[in-house]
Amino acid sequence: MTAPMIVGDPSLPETVTIYEVGPRDGLQNEAAIVPLAAKVEFITRLIGAGLPIVEATSFVHPTWVPQLADAADLVALLPLSGATPLPVLVPNERGLDRALDAGCRHVAIFGSATESFAQKNLHASLDSQFAMFEPVVGRAREAGVDVRAYVSMCFGDPWEGPVPIDQVVSVGTRLLDLGASQLSIGDTIGVGTAAHVAELIGAFATAGVGVERLAMHFHDTYGQALANAYAALRLGITTFDASAGGLGGCPYAVSATGNLATEDLVWMLTGLGIQHGVDLDALVRTSVWMSGVLGKQPASAVVRALS
Amino acid sequence: MTAPMIVGDPSLPETVTIYEVGPRDGLQNEAAIVPLAAKVEFITRLIGAGLPIVEATSFVHPTWVPQLADAADLVALLPLSGATPLPVLVPNERGLDRALDAGCRHVAIFGSATESFAQKNLHASLDSQFAMFEPVVGRAREAGVDVRAYVSMCFGDPWEGPVPIDQVVSVGTRLLDLGASQLSIGDTIGVGTAAHVAELIGAFATAGVGVERLAMHFHDTYGQALANAYAALRLGITTFDASAGGLGGCPYAVSATGNLATEDLVWMLTGLGIQHGVDLDALVRTSVWMSGVLGKQPASAVVRALS
Numbered sequence: 342m343t344a345p346m347i348v349g350d351p352s353l354p355e356t357v358t359i360y361e362v363g364p365r366d367g368l369q370n371e372a373a374i375v376p377l378a379a380k381v382e383f384i385t386r387l388i389g390a391g392l393p394i395v396e397a398t399s400f401v402h403p404t405w406v407p408q409l410a411d412a413a414d415l416v417a418l419l420p421l422s423g424a425t426p427l428p429v430l431v432p433n434e435r436g437l438d439r440a441l442d443a444g445c446r447h448v449a450i451f452g453s454a455t456e457s458f459a460q461k462n463l464h465a466s467l468d469s470q471f472a473m474f475e476p477v478v479g480r481a482r483e484a485g486v487d488v489r490a491y492v493s494m495c496f497g498d499p500w501e502g503p504v505p506i507d508q509v510v511s512v513g514t515r516l517l518d519l520g521a522s523q524l525s526i527g528d529t530i531g532v533g534t535a536a537h538v539a540e541l542i543g544a545f546a547t548a549g550v551g552v553e554r555l556a557m558h559f560h561d562t563y564g565q566a567l568a569n570a571y572a573a574l575r576l577g578i579t580t581f582d583a584s585a586g587g588l589g590g591c592p593y594a595v596s597a598t599g600n601l602a603t604e605d606l607v608w609m610l611t612g613l614g615i616q617h618g619v620d621l622d623a624l625v626r627t628s629v630w631m632s633g634v635l636g637k638q639p640a641s642a643v644v645r646a647l648s
Numbered sequence: 649m650t651a652p653m654i655v656g657d658p659s660l661p662e663t664v665t666i667y668e669v670g671p672r673d674g675l676q677n678e679a680a681i682v683p684l685a686a687k688v689e690f691i692t693r694l695i696g697a698g699l700p701i702v703e704a705t706s707f708v709h710p711t712w713v714p715q716l717a718d719a720a721d722l723v724a725l726l727p728l729s730g731a732t733p734l735p736v737l738v739p740n741e742r743g744l745d746r747a748l749d750a751g752c753r754h755v756a757i758f759g760s761a762t763e764s765f766a767q768k769n770l771h772a773s774l775d776s777q778f779a780m781f782e783p784v785v786g787r788a789r790e791a792g793v794d795v796r797a798y799v800s801m802c803f804g805d806p807w808e809g810p811v812p813i814d815q816v817v818s819v820g821t822r823l824l825d826l827g828a829s830q831l832s833i834g835d836t837i838g839v840g841t842a843a844h845v846a847e848l849i850g851a852f853a854t855a856g857v858g859v860e861r862l863a864m865h866f867h868d869t870y871g872q873a874l875a876n877a878y879a880a881l882r883l884g885i886t887t888f889d890a891s892a893g894g895l896g897g898c899p900y901a902v903s904a905t906g907n908l909a910t911e912d913l914v915w916m917l918t919g920l921g922i923q924h925g926v927d928l929d930a931l932v933r934t935s936v937w938m939s940g941v942l943g944k945q946p947a948s949a950v951v952r953a954l955s
Binding site (some may be wrong): 345346348349350353496497502503504531532533534535536537539540561562563564565567568570571572598602604605608609611612613614641642643645646 | 652653655656657660803804809810811838839840841842843844846847868869870871872874875877878879905909911912915916918919920921948949950952953
């Protein structure tokens with residue numbers, strides 16, 4: 342069988358947008374450095390497979406993420422004016438400058454829900470990150486560029502443990518107040534479970550942030566990603582981040598599993614009768630090919646079962 | 649972090665029984681044949697880790713399942729009168745004879761929801777399986793032995809594709825009518841998705857079979873097992889089959905993933921504040937040790953993350 346039986350549920354959304362993060366969040370956490378031409382082919386094939394939005398790379402300093410050191414060269418080879426948005430991550434104003442120079446129309450910033458991760462990843466305090474991001478978001482918007490804001494460590498933090506829900510909501514709303522159009526709520530270390538997901542979404546609603554402004558970004562470190570996606574779907578979330586083939590690993594745990602695999606999400610959405618626009622066979626072929634480029638087995642269960 | 653943040657949901661069951669199938673369904677689908685002494689240690693450690701019921705082996709003919717050819721020798725070394733039930737699978741009357749001779753107090757039969765799998769696995773037709781199982785269940789009950797009935801291929805079948813829900817309910821109710829105390833509803837090839845699970849449970853309820861008589865048995869072949877378990881949990885299912893370390897593979901797909909991993913289920917239940925009685929650290933140590941015996945990486949995400 343190459344597709345599940347379709348059994349719909351009228352209480353679920355009719356359509357879901359899959360925000361593909363494989364080329365950025367996936368490849369930046371793989372040990373191998375993928376050649377530029379293979380990145381272009383990867384993104385081109387993801388677009389061809391029907392992914393409605395593909396995050397292409399990050400304009401982070403190459404010292405920190407050598408895997409994505411070719412960001413400017415890559416973006417120069419991509420169809421930035423095509424129908425599929427190709428956002429890039431910009432860590433700061435310098436990154437934004439490079440993205441704007443390259444002609445990017447969509448950027449993403451990467452905030453932290455915890456003090457420890459803000460200091461380690463942003464080299465800023467939890468509170469000072471907003472001052473750092475303010476000119477990034479402001480200048481992007483002045484240039485007519487859309488800004489998504491990631492909030493990382495929203496469920497647990499490797500140094501602090503469980504993260505208070507009100508702290509996540511506070512960080513998220515402040516990033517929206519700066520002018521971001523969407524929050525991506527990240528379980529960066531993959532520890533969250535389904536009712537925690539529901540409680541966090543409910544807390545955002547109480548704070549005036551509806552599901553239409555939220556995306557959920559799950560990692561499968563503890564096997565919870567798809568169950569958590571289903572819990573979020575039940576509450577009306579319609580944007581999910583996922584990574585082709587489950588690319589990514591986890592920088593904070595010895596784990597073979599990374600981001601929620603796009604194929605596993607597609608299998609569930611198809612079974613639930615939810616529109617997603619992705620050609621699963623084309624996507625699986627793409628992930629099989631990329632796993633060959635990386636020289637490792639794909640983490641996606643669907644890819645392994647179908648290939 | 650070695651435990652998720654606990655966020656309960658009062659609409660979910662307070663307690664769940666994990667029916668551990670690693671020593672039987674897990675090991676019978678592994679390529680390696682595990683030595684008898686290691687099987688005894690495996691089951692002893694699973695009992696010690698708090699698993700409330702552990703299916704020990706199968707009295708199937710050794711020609712079909714050489715991995716479990718030592719069933720009688722194994723059972724002779726197990727605490728059959730201990731507090732933890734140790735069921736054994738019996739394919740037919742000959743298997744039941746061997747189980748009764750060995751002093752087993754709990755047995756399981758293995759039915760099929762589809763014609764194709766009945767013929768290939770039971771060497772019987774879909775309809776004639778009931779005549780085959782009737783004396784097995786009858787004689788077991790006369791001997792005061794509890795009988796669980798597995799129903800396999802309840803969501804999809806590798807030869808027939810999607811399986812009609814009314815056909816599954818028909819097979820299940822007929823097995824209960826023979827005298828089985830519990831049905832284990834198996835997604836043998838792992839293709840089902842969450843609303844399909846819900847519809848099947850609802851169809852059993854309509855037929856007069858409540859959630860207290862159902863267990864759910866998911867395979868993670870397409871990454872859906874834990875999401876499906878969460879969907880079933882929401883409908884009040886309180887017994888879930890799972891396999892330590894995700895042992896098992898899938899005999900009908902090229903796949904590295906087998907049964908739902910007990911550790912991944914435990915992580916979710918703990919996060920949801922649901923009682924399960926399992927010591928996760930002890931269980932992870934057991935699965936790490938067994939993966940060494942088998943010479944392969946554990947399939948459980950939790951085991952890989954914590955080991």
